Amino acid sequence: MSRIGRFATAVALVAYAAAAAGCSNNLKLEDLQSGATGALAAIPAAAKSIVPGAIKQPVGSATEVYTRVAHGAVTCWLGPQGPLKGTHLFQAKAQPRSEGGAAEIAIHERIKGAPNQPGKKVFLVAITPIGERASVSSNNLGLPQPQGDSMRSDVERWAADDVGCLAEPIAEGWNAEEKTAKKTASKKKRR
Numbered sequence: 115m116s117r118i119g120r121f122a123t124a125v126a127l128v129a130y131a132a133a134a135a136g137c138s139n140n141l142k143l144e145d146l147q148s149g150a151t152g153a154l155a156a157i158p159a160a161a162k163s164i165v166p167g168a169i170k171q172p173v174g175s176a177t178e179v180y181t182r183v184a185h186g187a188v189t190c191w192l193g194p195q196g197p198l199k200g201t202h203l204f205q206a207k208a209q210p211r212s213e214g215g216a217a218e219i220a221i222h223e224r225i226k227g228a229p230n231q232p233g234k235k236v237f238l239v240a241i242t243p244i245g246e247r248a249s250v251s252s253n254n255l256g257l258p259q260p261q262g263d264s265m266r267s268d269v270e271r272w273a274a275d276d277v278g279c280l281a282e283p284i285a286e287g288w289n290a291e292e293k294t295a296k297k298t299a300s301k302k303k304r305r
Contacts (some may be wrong), residue, residue, distance in 0.1 A: 175246060179248040180217040205222060215248070234256060236256035237257055252266045
């Protein structure tokens with residue numbers, strides 16, 4: 115779906131939530147954050163009716179969501195098979211659950227000559243507590259669009275209590291079976 119399509123869907127969802135909340139003059143921000151009006155609960159249902167599977171709601175508290183997203187980012191993006199291994203750094207700020215659990219995850223480019231110093235911020239994830247739940251947003255600030263879109267999808271999956279890296283291998287054209295066969299053949303020759 116294009117950005118314009120996603121924006122139109124978001125506008126429709128906000129309008130639907132306002133209608134579900136009754137558009138009351140007595141509506142308070144605290145009511146929306148706690149979900150007391152039912153407006154937040156109505157958004158996923160509206161999204162699924164407009165664009166099936168378009169929005170996956172975060173599951174759990176802000177701290178639980180942060181834990182899953184941070185683990186996924188470190189494992190899948192920066193881990194041994196990750197596309198950002200060796201070229202980028204992970205930084206995070208997270209409040210303890212007792213203080214609300216708000217968190218921010220930033221992916222930075224590594225600075226050449228100072229590999230442990232964060233350079234330009236290229237991807238950002240913000241996790242905001244809303245009552246007992248969380249809101250998650252992610253922004254691509256400097257990665258190629260396909261990679262940023264893939265990472266945004268990962269964040270959405272992890273926030274919705276899905277785990278694991280991409281089903282498809284990240285390194286295209288690499289055949290693990292072929293490489294294993296070559297290693298085995300090489301070992302036999304050495305004997």
